[in-house]
Amino acid sequence: MTSSARSLAVGVLLFAAVGAVAGVGAGATGAQVADEPTDNGSLWARTYFTSARDEWDQRIYGVTRTDDGLLLVGTGRNDLFGDEVVAYAAETTRDGRGTWGRPYMHAATHTRALHDGLKLDDGRYVFAGTTNAPSMTGVGQYLLFDNTGDIHTWRYARGHGAFYDVLLLNATRVVAVGSERIWAVETARGDGGRTWTHTPLSEVTLRAGTRAEDSILVAGTQERNDGRTTGYVAELGPDGDRRWRRTVGGQSVRLQAITTVGDDIVVGGTDGQGGWLARLAADGDTLWTRRPFPDGGRVDAVASGPDGTVLAAGETGNGTGVVAQFGAGGRTVWRGRHGAEINGLLPVRNGTTVAVGARSDGGHLDAYATRIDFRPPAAAITVGTDRAEVGNTTVRLRANGSTDNFGVARYHWDTDGDGRTDHTTEEPILRYVPAETGTIRPRVTVGDASGRTDTATATTAIDVTDTTPPTAVFPRPSSGVVAAGEPTILSATGSRDNGVIRAYRWDFDGDGKPETTTDNAAVVHTFDGRNRTYEVGLTVVDGAGQRDTTSRLIETRRNDPPELALSVDHVASELYDDGYEARLVADVTNTVGNATVRWRLPNGTILTGRAISFEFQELGSTVEASLTDECGGSDYEVMELTRAAEGKTVNRNAGDLPTTEREETGASIESERTATAGPGLGAVAGALALLLVALLLARD
Known part of the structure; x- marks a missing residue:
């Protein structure tokens, strides 16, 4: 089999096998694009090839624009050749949804990554990347595909390093920028033949290139005699002749990205301490430099932002992707976190930029792209x-x-x-x-x-x-009278205003002078006198200072502990095989306020009320009852259910429990005090609870 035939067969096999695993295929719709939550500033964010194995790391290194959308290039993995790293390319719509995608690894040259690509006017594609054949480690490669995404021809060169950027000079000529050489290629010839070659200084390693109006700009790193490095920038004419070259930055600077912003040049990389960014004049003189990311990291991509701003992207020192926008003098305008790393930027339209790289997903990396909006809205009112x-x-x-x-x-x-x-x-x-x-x-x-x-x-x-005064409303306490010596909640929740009531002023002794002012409609007060009548005044004040006053008579009584007595209204005849019905009545004595009776039936059911009816299984069962008033006073009794003869009513009261504190289990009604049945601390707790409820209701 010839080399061309073998390569074609390998390409087809990879297209069918790896493309099926990665979920892509030339000409197939849908490149297995997975929607992801948008990042800071993102209009959309998507991951690619997510159907591949979870342990596969995949990245996008470059992005360029096509007539209908975007062209993405990067690297992934393929298990057909022993789980080797392979290159891939994909084309998407403008919103990042895939139209076709395919992995690529040439059998002879073992292509590992595509760093850049572009689509020609005739529908063909040119890519630049890196191979890793056993005898040619780190060799650069540029490729020409036909308009279906299949390989048309390819070229590679021993010892010329990686190719990182492909720049369009005109309709038939492209320039491939490599680490050691810059080649101009006539695409119309179809064989990738070079028209000119530019070789930089031997101590220079190029890493990026971009088009200016009538020239080519390249950036990289220059090794110094002392073993340190500095940034390197050069301008070439369209025929490959160098117009000027500059070293930029101090020691340890390494440049990895270059672009133009207006008439200026922007470069980015690292300086030994983290990311490094510089803006240069058209002749290469430095205008300003800065470290763009506060936590170190590196700059892998730069681009022109809206309104003459500079965009820089890469990876922070803590391992997350970052994109930042800088204004005059390098001032930070905006910064957002995106994915795990950002390797490329492409300004598109309406002040937006597409950023590509990788996103962490459970211990591995997914190829990732997002569209970021750098132009904020303008508010008017x-x-x-x-x-x-x-x-x-x-x-x-x-x-x-x-x-x-x-x-x-x-x-x-x-x-x-x-x-x-x-x-x-x-x-x-x-x-x-x-x-x-x-x-x-x-x-x-x-x-x-x-x-x-x-x-x-x-x-x-x-x-x-505000010209409308408020209306003060002071309702009568629900129990009619209040307990002397106990905390009492007074409420003015019915008060109203066309705006907001700002103050509630309370006069508890009727002398016309408020003793308490609150900003809510409820207050707690203790009336000390027994069997007395108090005139309590309320004044409400709105936000304009307008007020209204009302008053109410409050009667007090001594708060004796409540008493509970139980009686059996009846125990009915047997309803079924072994079931009975009973009706019990609680006789309550309570001096002040409301009181609640709570029953616990033989089967554990809890009921409330002065009279209850229920069914039970066996004679001799017991019913517990507890009585609690609104001040916390309580009483407790238990009754045994018996029947002297069928059809007859039997009344039996077991009486009070011994005068000891009873600690009930979780299955009992609750812990009760039966020794004194007085209010004690329970009164305060009950009042505070009622106050909390009233406050919440007032706020509502």
Whole structure:
């Protein structure tokens, strides 16, 4: 078999086998793109080839634009050749959804990675990458595919290192930038023949290239005589002649990325302590340098951002992908975390950029791409009036002057200007009724689909007034009278205002002077006098200082402990084989407030009420009953269920328990105090619990 035939067979076999494993195939729709949650600033984020083995690491190294979408290139793994690393390429729509994808490993040259690629006008593809044949480790390779993604021809060179970038000079000529050589190739010839070659200095290793208006810019690393390194930048004409070269940065600088921003040049890499970024003039002179990431890392890609900003991407010192935007003088404008590493950037349209790299997924890496929006929305707000009445005037706020390159997604309204969001809408108009007085300037924060935000404050202030006084409402306590010497909850929850009630002033002794002022509608007070009548006054004050006053007579009584006595209304005849019915009645004596009877039946069921009916299985069963008043006082009794003869009613009261503290188990009703049956600490706890409930109700 000839070399060409063998290579074609291997390509077809890989296409069928590896493509099936990786979920891609030339010309097939859907490149196994998996939707993932978007990262910071992302419009979309996707992973690729996720159907491959979990332990396979896969990366995207480069991304270029096509007429219809994106061309992605990178590396993955293939078990057909002993689980070897193989190159792959995929083409997607503009939103990152795959149209075709295929792995590639030439049988002779063992292609390991594709670093860059482009699609020609005639539909063919040119790729640059790295091979790893046993006799040619680290050899660069550039490839020409036909318009179905199958290999048309290929070229490789011994000892010329990797090829990292492919640059389009014109319709028929491309330039492949390698670590040791730069080759210009005539694509129309179909055999990849070189038209010119440029070789840099022997101590220079190139790592990146980009097109300028009428030239080629390359960047890399230059070894110094002392063993240290510095950055290297050069400009070539379209015929390969060098126009100028510069060393940039201090010792240990290594450049890995280059681009143009306006008339300037931007380079990135490392400087021995972390990521390193520089902006150069058109002649290579340094304008500014900086370390772009606060936790070290490295810069693997640079690009031109919107409005003349600089974009840099790579990996942080703690192993996460990062993309950052820099303005004048290298000032940080924005920074976001994306995946595990970012290897390439491609500005597209509307202030957005596609970033590619890898994303961690359970111990391995998935090939990953995301589209990031670097242009935040611009907020604007107008008000429909400069005067309003609390509770009576509807104010209209408009934010339809706000703009975004992809449209505003959410409007967060701060109607009183206190910095907190009061309403969130998807529409740019809000109508609301002010609840507080004052001179306010409403604000709106608009957010776009990527999570970027902007805030605007109304230039017209609204003077909110209140001419309607509040109404004080002080209901009678639910029990009619209150217990002397016990904490009592007084509530004014029925009070109302067209805005907000700011203060509740309580006069407990009727002298016209409030003893307590609260900002909620409930208060706890203890009336010490027994068998007395108090006139309690309530004054409510709204946000405008307007007030209303009311009062109520409160009667007090001595709070004697409640008493409980049980009686059997009847025990019915046998209902079925071994079942009976009983009706029990609790006789309650309680001086002040409400009291609750709680029963525990023989089968463990809990019931409440003064009278209960139930079924039970055996005579001789016992029923427990506990009585608790609202001040915490309690009593407890137990009764045995018997029947002297069928059809007759038997009454039996087992009486009080011995005067000892009874500790019930989890199956009992609860722990009861039967010695004194007084309020004790239970009264305070009960009052505090009731106060908490009242406060919650008041806030509602």
